[in-house]
Amino acid sequence: MPNELKTYLKLRPTFHIRTFGCQMNVHDSERLAGVLEGEGYSFVTSQESADLVVINTCSVRDKADQKFFSDLGRLKKVKALRPEMKIAVAGCIAQQQGREIQSRFPHVDVILGPQNIATLPELLAKTSSCVVATGENQDYHLRKVPAIRAGGHRAWVPVMYGCDNFCSYCIVPYTRGREQSRPVKDVIDEVLSLADQGYSEITLLGQNVNSYGKGLSDGMDFPALLEQIHLLEGIKRIRFVTSHPKDLSERLMETFRDLPKLCNHMHLPVQAGSDRVLERMNRGYTVSEYLDKIERLRKLVPDMAFTTDIIAGFPGEEESDFEETVKVVRTVEYDGIFAFKYSKRPHTKARFFNDQVSEVEKGRRLNIILSIQDEISKLKNKVLVGTVQEIIVEGEGSAPKNGGSTTHQMGRTRTNKIVHFESENNLAGKLVQVLIAEGLQHSLKGRILKD
Ligand code: 5AD
Ligand code: SF4
Numbered sequence: 461m462p463n464e465l466k467t468y469l470k471l472r473p474t475f476h477i478r479t480f481g482c483q484m485n486v487h488d489s490e491r492l493a494g495v496l497e498g499e500g501y502s503f504v505t506s507q508e509s510a511d512l513v514v515i516n517t518c519s520v521r522d523k524a525d526q527k528f529f530s531d532l533g534r535l536k537k538v539k540a541l542r543p544e545m546k547i548a549v550a551g552c553i554a555q556q557q558g559r560e561i562q563s564r565f566p567h568v569d570v571i572l573g574p575q576n577i578a579t580l581p582e583l584l585a586k587t588s589s590c591v592v593a594t595g596e597n598q599d600y601h602l603r604k605v606p607a608i609r610a611g612g613h614r615a616w617v618p619v620m621y622g623c624d625n626f627c628s629y630c631i632v633p634y635t636r637g638r639e640q641s642r643p644v645k646d647v648i649d650e651v652l653s654l655a656d657q658g659y660s661e662i663t664l665l666g667q668n669v670n671s672y673g674k675g676l677s678d679g680m681d682f683p684a685l686l687e688q689i690h691l692l693e694g695i696k697r698i699r700f701v702t703s704h705p706k707d708l709s710e711r712l713m714e715t716f717r718d719l720p721k722l723c724n725h726m727h728l729p730v731q732a733g734s735d736r737v738l739e740r741m742n743r744g745y746t747v748s749e750y751l752d753k754i755e756r757l758r759k760l761v762p763d764m765a766f767t768t769d770i771i772a773g774f775p776g777e778e779e780s781d782f783e784e785t786v787k788v789v790r791t792v793e794y795d796g797i798f799a800f801k802y803s804k805r806p807h808t809k810a811r812f813f814n815d816q817v818s819e820v821e822k823g824r825r826l827n828i829i830l831s832i833q834d835e836i837s838k839l840k841n842k843v844l845v846g847t848v849q850e851i852i853v854e855g856e857g858s859a860p861k862n863g864g865s866t867t868h869q870m871g872r873t874r875t876n877k878i879v880h881f882e883s884e885n886n887l888a889g890k891l892v893q894v895l896i897a898e899g900l901q902h903s904l905k906g907r908i909l910k911d
Contacts, residue, residue: 472794475501477511480528481518482637483701484665485551487607487616489516491577492550494606495507499581503608508538512546512584514700517553519631528553532565538860539567548572552635557804558594566590575600601640603853613658613889618840619647619685620666624674625704627731628742628809629771629802632667642847643681645694647874648688655694660889661687661852670707683711690719696891697852697874698722702729708753708784718759723874725839727771728754737777744862747788754792765795765875770829773822775813789832795840795875797833801826803805803881834901841877841899848893848909849873851881855888869908876905 475496479489492514504510515531518524533547539545544694548570549561555573562571568590570583583591601621609615620641623632657687664685666672672682689698698721705728716722723745728750732738735746742880757764763886770785789797794816803820850873866882871892873879880903881894887908895904 463729472500472502473502473511474509475505475512475514476507477514478507478636479516479518480507481516481520481551483820484618484662484667485516485518487665488551488574488577489514490607490616492516492580492606493608495578495580497608497690506536506797511664512548514548514550515549515561517549519552519556519635519805520611521800522805522821525553532561532568536565536567538628538679546570548580548584550574550577550580552631555594555635556631556896562590562592566650577709578605580605596637596743598750599728601642602646604646607788609659613659614661614663614665614854615654616665617650617654617699618642619646619669619682619748620672621803623667623742624671624744628740629774629805631805631808633668634807636667639668639674641651641674641676641680643676644678644685644688647685648692651695655692658889660695661697662695664689664698665699667702668704668707669700670709670712683709683715686712686715686719686722692723699725700729701875703727704744705730705750705753710756713753713760714755716757716764723876724731724763725765725829725874725876726757727767727769729790730772730785731769732774732777732781733788734777734781737774737781737785740776740810741774742770742809743892744837751791752843752891757843763875765877766792767796767798767876768792768794770797771802772799772818772826772829775817776809776815777802777817777825782828786828786832788835789829792834793836793840794833795877796837797829799826799829799833837898838901839906842897844877844904845899847896849877849879849896849904849906851879851892851894853887853890853892873904879906881906881908882907904908 477487477489477492507513517528533546544567549568550572554571558571560567571592573594576593579593583593589850610774611840612654620639622637622639624639626633670682673680725850730750731741733747853869853871856867866884869887870880879894893909895909896904896906
């Protein structure tokens with residue numbers, strides 16, 4: 461339906477968002493949705509019928525890049541049939557390749573970087589053929605941008621944006637800019653309002669949350685922020701991602717022991733298990749320092765769960781370096797791994813290293829890591845059989861297959877493992893105790909102790 465007719469009939473314009481990338485980017489989409497709903501738009505599930513399609517892009521690895529460009533090509537055909545449709549490209553690819561997208565894809569109307577989310581309505585109102593907003597916005601961490609979050613009990617809250625670390629493979633400092641921490645009061649106010657709305661689990665987000673507070677005048681640091689959030693009524697669980705091993709302080713480790721609401725799971729990206737590779741990655745720690753921190757945390761909190769990120773086939777990674785990474789995986793016995801083939805990223809130092817590893821070899825190393833981890837995950841899940849786990853229920857799954865009276869429920873342990881069980885009631889949002897009966901590859905099955 462043409463927009464003029466919609467305006468005449470007083471129908472709300474519709475939008476659809478497609479998101480690629482990390483949790484921070486998924487959360488940026490929640491903010492984009494908040495901004496659009498504030499402007500009277502309503503969300504629709506179909507891209508084809510929306511008045512406005514937003515593609516929120518990720519450029520951290522080249523695979524996500526490719527998916528986005530094929531999506532954009534497909535939308536060209538849709539727009540040819542419905543020229544009144546608007547297309548906005550947001551996120552890290554928009555930030556970094558804005559001008560190129562503008563010239564290669566004239567069917568795009570708006571291009572905006574992660575620091576320009578709040579300006580989307582103004583950009584849409586402009587009548588020129590394509591507007592590009594990828595300028596640095598010095599105060600975007602101070603803005604209160606509304607968010608539309610998916611229902612349920614879990615909500616993400618960004619505490620800092622950007623990254624100052626310049627790992628030699630990583631594009632993030634070039635797309636998201638320098639580290640900027642949100643003021644404590646803004647974070648606390650947002651968590652309080654989420655608690656009021658019934659959210660009971662908060663995940664604090666940032667590229668490097670451990671260095672929260674840098675640049676703030678009140679001397680606040682990340683452990684102190686956690687302590688403040690811990691005091692808030694209504695919040696039952698606190699999590700955070702992502703941590704940088706070099707900034708994981710003794711005090712932060714102790715907060716896991718001291719704050720009962722802080723879930724005993726840490727995502728601690730190791731990236732590689734060889735000191736030589738870590739140095740070329742500019743990671744700022746050695747393998748033994750990393751392992752010492754894991755050991756220390758396990759001493760403080762014996763049932764601490766760890767997950768990690770690993771890059772397979774970083775330039776110059778020899779077979780012996782790779783074997784050291786395998787050794788770390790076996791030593792730590794992670795609860796889960798996100799592993800990726802190294803890919804060259806614009807601006808980064810490592811793209812110019814002249815000892816790149818072949819695609820075939822990267823694939824081989826990746827598969828080895830993943831299959832070793834599969835075995836470890838399975839064993840770790842089996843060890844939990846017979847234990848009682850505290851679960852916050854995420855909601856009802858499928859209807860009973862056997863026509864019985866129970867429904868399938870799903871939730872997560874404090875260590876972030878998925879647990880399936882049956883219940884006569886829909887327990888979404890409830891905190892329950894489940895006796896684990898089966899450990900599968902990627903999840904657990906159990907029986908609720910009190911319904
Ligand atoms: N190639 C492969 N993986 C990468 N990551 C970041 N940059 C690259 C790259 N150029 C991975 C890292 C990081 C995760 C978010 O993505 O493991 O922790
Ligand atoms: Fe992608 Fe990284 Fe940007 Fe997140 S921060 S959207 S993972 S490039």
